[in-house]
Amino acid sequence: MADDEHLSDAEQSVATQLEKAGWQVTLPPPNTTGYDFEALKGRETIAVQVKNHRVPVKVPQIERFLNFFDLPVARRFTKGLLVSANGYTHNALTYFANADSPKVRLAVIKEGTVHWIRFEEHETEPPPKELIYVGVFTCKGGVGKTTISAHLAGAIALSGYNVALIDLDPQKNLTTLLDGGVILPSVGNRPGHTVKVFELEEWDRNTPPENIDMIVCDCSPVFEENPVDLIEKFSYCLIPTTLNPLGLNKNGYVIKNTLKAIRSVNRQAYIFVLINNYFRDEAQKAQVLKNQYKKYFSKLSEQEERFQFIDPDDASIRNSRQLFYWGYHIYNGDKPELAFTPIGGKCAPKADFLNLLDYLEEHSDIAQYKSRM
Ligand SMILES: Nc1ncnc2c1ncn2[C@@H]1O[C@H](COP(=O)(O)OP(=O)(O)OP(=O)(O)O)[C@@H](O)[C@H]1O
Numbered sequence: 627m628a629d630d631e632h633l634s635d636a637e638q639s640v641a642t643q644l645e646k647a648g649w650q651v652t653l654p655p656p657n658t659t660g661y662d663f664e665a666l667k668g669r670e671t672i673a674v675q676v677k678n679h680r681v682p683v684k685v686p687q688i689e690r691f692l693n694f695f696d697l698p699v700a701r702r703f704t705k706g707l708l709v710s711a712n713g714y715t716h717n718a719l720t721y722f723a724n725a726d727s728p729k730v731r732l733a734v735i736k737e738g739t740v741h742w743i744r745f746e747e748h749e750t751e752p753p754p755k756e757l758i759y760v761g762v763f764t765c766k767g768g769v770g771k772t773t774i775s776a777h778l779a780g781a782i783a784l785s786g787y788n789v790a791l792i793d794l795d796p797q798k799n800l801t802t803l804l805d806g807g808v809i810l811p812s813v814g815n816r817p818g819h820t821v822k823v824f825e826l827e828e829w830d831r832n833t834p835p836e837n838i839d840m841i842v843c844d845c846s847p848v849f850e851e852n853p854v855d856l857i858e859k860f861s862y863c864l865i866p867t868t869l870n871p872l873g874l875n876k877n878g879y880v881i882k883n884t885l886k887a888i889r890s891v892n893r894q895a896y897i898f899v900l901i902n903n904y905f906r907d908e909a910q911k912a913q914v915l916k917n918q919y920k921k922y923f924s925k926l927s928e929q930e931e932r933f934q935f936i937d938p939d940d941a942s943i944r945n946s947r948q949l950f951y952w953g954y955h956i957y958n959g960d961k962p963e964l965a966f967t968p969i970g971g972k973c974a975p976k977a978d979f980l981n982l983l984d985y986l987e988e989h990s991d992i993a994q995y996k997s998r999m
């Protein structure tokens with residue numbers, strides 16, 4: 627097939643290589659989304675998508691391609707092939723490996739040639755150790771502070787680090803929810819990494835445990851209750867909030883005060899406002915409400931280089947049943963577990979938190995994860 631009119635250079639190059647390997651390449655019907663072209667050989671019909679971006683492919687793009695195979699129109703495909711001209715972020719690979727999809731394969735273009743990704747190849751050692759502290763704050767209850775602390779720690783563990791989760795909230799929800807901690811599976815055959823929960827009294831601030839790489843703190847909503855010498859160490863602070871119209875102005879005010887309080891002890895931390903409980907299917911309402919927030923914070927963001935309202939379409943935590951029922955295990959006696967269980971190979975909370983890690987790395991100069999490709 628030589629159809630330059632419809633295929634980009636990168637797509638054409640992948641198509642040509644498939645043709646050389648005996649595949650018959652055809653274009654999809656007009657206005658098809660989800661893939662770029664089809665390839666047929668024997669009993670196999672594959673949907674191929676080529677990402678020719680200048681940056682590595684991220685978690686949401688992988689998630690979208692996996693979701694495509696749930697649609698009725700995708701049922702006729704025996705496989706899906708996602709090809710990236712610029713590799714994948716570390717967290718995108720982690721998400722894909724965890725999804726364990728029976729249909730989808732990943733490939734990259736290296737020096738013009740398509741190469742499959744074999745996961746063992748990418749299990750490089752984590753970058754040199756440098757303790758990174760993350761604080762999750764709000765001077766207001768019930769916005770998902772504890773949920774976000776725990777799952778952010780979980781996502782960090784999934785991507786190959788040992789995490790300490792410090793429970794600074796006097797309610798001690800984390801201690802109840804996670805008991806001593808959880809182990810998360812890692813990519814390939816390597817042992818899983820851990821999330822260990824510490825109460826403040828158990829945490830030796832001068833000599834953190836040797837095997838810990840990152841520390842996430844679920845902070846007390848009463849700012850003064852948080853130990854200053856811990857807040858001083860934070861590289862990142864997350865302030866979760868929601869796009870709930872009733873609370874918007876009040877939340878904006880509370881967030882401003884939280885920012886001020888953090889800055890009174892820590893000048894260098896990157897501070898991000900993160901939308902939790904996001905409904906992606908309410909695009910119009912979300913647009914109006916997030917613009918309200920953006921307007922509210924616009925002056926602050928100008929003055930404060932390291933303060934940012936994260937556009938929920940770039941990174942946010944979606945409303946999900948799994949996150950809602952997180953914690954149910956306390957009542958039926960099951961062992962502690964995060965809301966990371968894949969359903970049909972996919973898991974929105976897992977995708978969201980891994981994507982958040984990509985976002986934090988990209989919007990700061992703190993090298994946390996090295997892109998592996
Ligand atoms: N994205 C989400 N989707 C669905 N439910 C969520 C989501 N995030 C949090 N929840 C639910 O909202 C409730 C409150 O969350 P959480 O306890 O984490 O908030 P918090 O800010 O730590 O509250 P507190 O001030 O009491 O410590 C929990 O029942 C949790 O399961």
Ligand SMILES: [Mg+2]
Binds near residue numbers: 772
């Ligand atoms: Mg809490």
